[in-house]
Amino acid sequence: MTSPESSPDAPAPAPSADGADEGRRPEAEALPHPRLSVVIPIYNEEKILEAAVTDLRDQLVAFGWPFEIILAENGSRDGTVALAASLAERFPEVRSFSLGEPNYGKAMREGIFRARGEFVVCDEIDICQMDFYRRALDVLASDESDLVIGSKVLQGASDERPMVRHAATLLFNGLLRVSLGFKGTDTHGLKAFRRTAVLDVVRACLVDKDVFASEMVIRAERGGVRIREIPVRIHEKRPPSINLFKRVPNVLKNVGKLFVAIRVRG
Numbered sequence: 001m002t003s004p005e006s007s008p009d010a011p012a013p014a015p016s017a018d019g020a021d022e023g024r025r026p027e028a029e030a031l032p033h034p035r036l037s038v039v040i041p042i043y044n045e046e047k048i049l050e051a052a053v054t055d056l057r058d059q060l061v062a063f064g065w066p067f068e069i070i071l072a073e074n075g076s077r078d079g080t081v082a083l084a085a086s087l088a089e090r091f092p093e094v095r096s097f098s099l100g101e102p103n104y105g106k107a108m109r110e111g112i113f114r115a116r117g118e119f120v121v122c123d124e125i126d127i128c129q130m131d132f133y134r135r136a137l138d139v140l141a142s143d144e145s146d147l148v149i150g151s152k153v154l155q156g157a158s159d160e161r162p163m164v165r166h167a168a169t170l171l172f173n174g175l176l177r178v179s180l181g182f183k184g185t186d187t188h189g190l191k192a193f194r195r196t197a198v199l200d201v202v203r204a205c206l207v208d209k210d211v212f213a214s215e216m217v218i219r220a221e222r223g224g225v226r227i228r229e230i231p232v233r234i235h236e237k238r239p240p241s242i243n244l245f246k247r248v249p250n251v252l253k254n255v256g257k258l259f260v261a262i263r264v265r266g
């Protein structure tokens with residue numbers, strides 16, 4: 001889980017004791033508080049990181065809101081850490097940190113705690129599509145809901161991933177519905193939220209790795225956060241780094257932990 005040094009309300013925490021590298025420069029302090037924070041967990045992404053970040057940054061500049069992009073890395077064995085740090089050097093809006101072992105949920109959680117914007121978008125480096133940002137931020141800014149989930153399953157969605165991965169999404173969400181009473185259609189992938197409305201939910205999450213995103217959505221649902229699902233088009237820039245079938249045992253183990261965390265510990 002996130003280091004105890006994490007301070008969810010502090011705008012710019014000090015590097016944490018487990019080796020997190022804030023990638024923060026003095027001039028970044030002088031920037032206006034962003035209205036939008038984009039949190040992107042990254043792991044072994046040296047091939048697409050630079051192009052994805054520069055392209056996303058250009059699109060966010062054109063969008064017009066003050067923003068920051070937080071690259072939440074852990075466990076990479078390629079050049080991702082150095083590349084993320086150099087992007088943080090090059091662009092004042094980009095920050096990066098590293099937290100040791102590979103762990104998607106831990107990186108995402110810490111990234112959310114470090115976010116300073118009124119709104120947060122949780123993205124993935126192989127997706128980064130502004131169409132979701134525009135539609136989700138429109139819903140949030142008009143105060144229609146506090147958490148927007150990009151669903152790959154909802155009517156109108158277009159999931160361009162291989163069929164077997166779409167089927168796995170359907171199965172996984174079916175499992176969450178049966179075991180945990182989940183009412184929505186998707187928990188993984190793109191999300192946007194009003195930061196202050198969801199921070200307590202993120203603090204309460206107990207399970208990390210792949211299942212963190214599901215715990216966050218299910219806890220938000222159970223906690224009465226106003227949620228809206230919108231259909232998304234998912235076109236990945238590359239196949240996932242870890243084979244779907246290799247992920248299954250860990251995901252099942254973590255769903256078990258999630259069941260205990262939500263049904264037993266509450």
Ligand SMILES: Nc1nc2c(ncn2[C@@H]2O[C@H](COP(=O)(O)OP(=O)(O)O)[C@@H](O)[C@H]2O)c(=O)[nH]1
Pocket residue numbers: 040041042043044045072073074075101102103104107108123124125126239240241242
């Ligand atoms: N920090 C961190 N990011 C990860 C980890 N595993 C995957 N990611 C990132 O999570 C996002 C989605 O990963 P991907 O491999 O495309 O899996 P998918 O969600 O099944 O499509 C990408 O931005 C990855 O770089 C991890 O262990 N740690």
Ligand SMILES: [Mg+2]
Pocket residue numbers: 124126236239240
């Ligand atoms: Mg992917």
